[in-house]
Amino acid sequence: xxxxxxxxxxxxxxxxxxxxxxPEANNWxxxxxxxxxxxxxxxxxxxxxxxxxxxxxTCEEKGTVGKGRGKIIHVRxxxxxTKVVINIEGIEPxxxxxxxxxxxxxxxxxxxxxxx
Numbered sequence: 001x002x003x004x005x006x007x008x009x010x011x012x013x014x015x016x017x018x019x020x021x022x023p024e025a026n027n028w029x030x031x032x033x034x035x036x037x038x039x040x041x042x043x044x045x046x047x048x049x050x051x052x053x054x055x056x057x058t059c060e061e062k063g064t065v066g067k068g069r070g071k072i073i074h075v076r077x078x079x080x081x082t083k084v085v086i087n088i089e090g091i092e093p094x095x096x097x098x099x100x101x102x103x104x105x106x107x108x109x110x111x112x113x114x115x116x
Contacts, residue, residue, distance in 0.1 A: 008055025010088075013038055019068060019094065021059040027090035028057060028068055033083050043084045046072050050091065057094055068094030 006018045010032060017032030030053065039046050054067045070088035077084055 010051050018056040027093045030088045064098035066094045066096035
């Protein structure tokens with residue numbers, strides 16, 4: 001499935017992707033396409049680094065803007081481009097502009113994701 005990547009920020013630098021709110025096991029997750037100079041050092045060493053995210057958080061069809069801290073849990077180099085794809089897991093609840101989204105979270109993982 002082809003999706004449009006939304007522009008957000010990680011550590012103040014523009015990236016493409018968004019956060020997805022989760023109940024229970026983790027506070028939020030996100031998949032982002034980033035430049036190879038997002039963090040210091042080789043991107044292969046970014047795993048477990050903590051970053052600051054600012055941008056869209058979604059839950060099903062709803063979304064809001066917010067900020068959160070997360071840990072990089074996976075790094076993948078795109079073969080056809082110079083981009084790097086990272087997966088982030090929130091390490092604390094995000095600060096959301098629209099607090100009502102937190103009340104609509106479901107327990108099931110897939111029930112909160114409209115797409116990835």
